[in-house]
Amino acid sequence: MTTVHGDDLATATAMFEAGKALQLRGGGSAGAQALAAYDDLIARFRHSPDPLVACRVADALTWGAHICMDQGSPERALARYQQTIDMFEGWPDDVFRRNLAVAWGGKAIAFKKLNRPAERLHALAELARRIDYRPWDLSEDETVVSEELAKGALNYGATLQGQGRDQEAMAAWHELTNRFGNDARPGVLEFVAWAAANLGDAYLETRQRDEAAAQWNYVVTRFAGIDHAYLQEQVDRARESLKGLARPRWWPW
Numbered sequence: 739m740t741t742v743h744g745d746d747l748a749t750a751t752a753m754f755e756a757g758k759a760l761q762l763r764g765g766g767s768a769g770a771q772a773l774a775a776y777d778d779l780i781a782r783f784r785h786s787p788d789p790l791v792a793c794r795v796a797d798a799l800t801w802g803a804h805i806c807m808d809q810g811s812p813e814r815a816l817a818r819y820q821q822t823i824d825m826f827e828g829w830p831d832d833v834f835r836r837n838l839a840v841a842w843g844g845k846a847i848a849f850k851k852l853n854r855p856a857e858r859l860h861a862l863a864e865l866a867r868r869i870d871y872r873p874w875d876l877s878e879d880e881t882v883v884s885e886e887l888a889k890g891a892l893n894y895g896a897t898l899q900g901q902g903r904d905q906e907a908m909a910a911w912h913e914l915t916n917r918f919g920n921d922a923r924p925g926v927l928e929f930v931a932w933a934a935a936n937l938g939d940a941y942l943e944t945r946q947r948d949e950a951a952a953q954w955n956y957v958v959t960r961f962a963g964i965d966h967a968y969l970q971e972q973v974d975r976a977r978e979s980l981k982g983l984a985r986p987r988w989w990p991w
Contacts, residue, residue: 750794753779769805776802789831796837816848836879839869839886862894888918888929911937924966931961931972954979
C-alpha cells in the first residue's frame with residue numbers, strides 16, 4: 739500500500755465527515771451543501787496515490803450519488819457511481835470493495851428509475867461477477883458488501899420476472915437462498931427470506947402448492963426467531979400466505 743503524508747488523510751476524512759453531517763441533517767439546502775463539500779474533497783484528492791485517502795474520494799462519490807437520487811436526478815447519480823467504478827476498480831487493495839459494491843448496486847437502482855431494464859440486469863450481473871462473497875468476514879464494510887450482493891441477487895430475479903422470464907427468476911432466487919441462506923447477518927438474511935417468499939408466490943402461480951408451502955414454511959421456521967424488522971415482514975408475509983393456502987378453495991388444484 740502506497741501512503742503519503744498523514745495530514746492528507748486527516749484532511750480528507752474531516753472534509754468527508756463535514757459533508758456527511760450535512761447530508762444526514764437533511765432539510766433545506768443541506769443536500770446541496772453536502773454535495774458541494776463532497777465535490778471539493780474529490781477535486782482536491784482525486785489523484786492521491788494513498789488508498790486510504792482515495793477511499794474518502796470514493797466515499798464522497800457514492801454518498802453524493804445518494805443525494806442526487808434523493809433530488810430526483812438518477813442520471814447524475816449514475817454518473818457518480820460510474821466514476822467510482824472507473825477510478826477505483828482494479829486497485830490492488832480491498833479498501834474499495836464496499837464502495838464498488840455500492841456503486842454497482844446503485845447503478846442498478848438508477849437504471850430502474852430510468853426504465854432501462856437491460857442495463858439494470860447487466861449492472862446486477864456485474865455486481866455478482868466482480869465482487870466476491872466473504873461470509874466469514876463480519877466487519878461493517880463486508881456486511882454492507884454482502885447486503886449489496888444479496889439485494890442484487892434478489893433484484894436480478896425480480897427484473898427477470900418483470901420481463902416475463904419466470905423460470906430464470908425462480909432459478910436466480912433459488913441460487914440466492916442456497917448461497918446466502920447460512921449467513922449470520924440479519925441484513926443479509928432479509929433478502930434470503932424475501933427470495934424464498936417470492937418463490938412461494940411463483941410456485942403457487944404455477945399450481946405447485948406443495949412447493950409453495952415448502953418455501954413459506956422455510957421462511958417461518960428459519961427466520962421467525964430473529965429480531966429484525968424487515969426480516970419479520972417476510973415472516974409475516976409467509977404466514978399469511980400459508981393461511982391462504984389452508985383456506986377451502988374452489989379451484990381444482
